[in-house]
Amino acid sequence: MEGLLGVAFLLVLWLGLFGAALLGLIGTFDVLKRIPRDPVLVLAGFFHSSTEASVPGAPSGGSSGGGAPHEQPAAAERHPHPKYVPIFVALMVLTVVTVLLSRVHVGHLGNALIAVAVAxxxxxxxxxxxxHLKFETKHLLWVLLIPVIFGIAYMLGIFPDIGTLGGGH
Amino acid sequence: MDAAVAEAHVAALQGEDAHAAEPFRMSAVKFAMWLFLASEVMFFAGLLGSYLVLRFSHANQFSEEALALNWPLATLNTVVLIGSSLTMALAVSAAQAGQAPRTARFLGFTFVLGVVFLVVKAIEYSTKIHHGIVPSMSLFYASYFTMTGCHALHLIGGLVPVTVVGLRALRGRVDGGKVELVGLYWHFVDLVWIFLFPLLYLI
Incomplete structure (x- = not known):
């Protein structure tokens, strides 16, 4: 009974992961829209009124038809260049965070999961x-994500054996 | 039936979904670079996957050895490599704006930072080998040398196109598309290190 539930859980997980990926590849599921276009503007939005923050994530999304009159009419042909230095700073902060978090011991698996999450x-x-993946056609993301999903699948396939080894050798 | 398909195709092209009808609207070489990077993702996924599996089947031994690695040096290298990604991104935006001197300057920074990374890596390796730590010593060190070695090989390879486009920019010839391709590869090598660093040195 429990085994059956486990199988059902993995099935749903697989459908969610791989099904969503295939949907993305044929172009019906856009997760990139959920990533803010410019993190700095979004951060600024927290400190100013919320109306300004909603502008950068607006639906323009690469289609030339509904292009807003302001700012970047030429951005359709060349990608917009986000502010790179704040992203660099964020990466530095996260590097420090991951080093500090590794000093907190929560078990082999726990520390590994935290490290992977920050990475x-x-x-x-x-x-x-x-x-520039954010500004590239969304199809490209799925070309890259599907191999990763298979990578996760084969890791999950091998891990049960390790559980039986007990990890103490 | 074919006519209906063609009609639908034309309708898609004329309609709002013109973008959807031609999804990969980018140069063929850029798409090829992305496909190459996708295959590289699989290459490193295999390495990382086997490492993690080995690691959790020998958890105590592995973490003992991992803690013996020089994590401050690796942290320094993380800062250096992410820094090189920043200068590379700035080089790409300069190249796409047609600013040759600025492109050359930032590609120069990228090159220097890449070399600094490799020098630090060489110091790390030679210290290890000096202490008799070689790949054949243990499963962990075999993984360590293979993974960081493969990554370093990628970085060494990446220095070649950085040099080529950098020298061209120095002579005033700048091709935004080409620099962008080099940038994509360079950022990917950085991305791999972002995963190798915590998984090898920190856990």
Whole structure:
């Protein structure tokens, strides 16, 4: 009974991950819209009124038709350049954070998960802004994410054996 | 039936979804670079995956050895490499604005920071080897040398195109598209290190 539940859970997880990825590849699911276009503007939005903060994430999203009259009419052909220095600073802060967090011991698995989580945030910043993935067609993201999903799948496939080893060798 | 398909295609092209009808609107070389990077993701996913599996099956031994690594030096290298990514991003935006001298300057910074990373890595390696720590010593050190070695090889390779486009920019010839491609590769190498650093040195 419990095994069956586990299988069902993995099935739903797989459907969610890989199904969403395939949807993204055929172009019906856009997660990039959920990443703010310019983190600095969003941060500024916290300190100013909320009306300004909503502008950078506005629906323009690369389609030339609904382009807003202000700011960047030429941005359709060349990518806009986000502010790189604040992103660099954020990456530095996260580097310090990950070093500090590694001093707090919460078990092998716990520390590993924390390290991976911070690395994922840093990696997302590099890919989204330094590599302009955020401003690229959304299809590209799925070309890259699908291999990663398979990578996670094969790790999950091997890990149960480690559980039986007990990890103490 | 074919006519209906063609009609739908034309409708898609004329309609609001013109962008959706031609999703990969980028140069072929840029798309090729992204495909290459996708295959590289798989290459490093294999390395990282096998490392993590080995690590958790030998948890105590591995973390003992991992703690013996020089994490302050690796932290310094993290700062250096992310810094090189910043200068590379600035070089790309300069190149796309057609500013050759600025492009050359930032590519120069990127090159120097890349070399600094490799020098620090070399110091780290030679100290290890001096203490008799070689890949054959243990599973952990075999993983350590393989992963950081493969990463360093990627970085060494990346210095070549940085040098080439940098020298061209120095002579006033700047191609935003090319510099962008080099930048993509460079940022990817940085991205790999962002994962290697905590997983090897910190846990």
């Amino acid at each position: 994922l945030v840093k990696g997302t910043l590099v890919a989204a802004f330094f590599m």
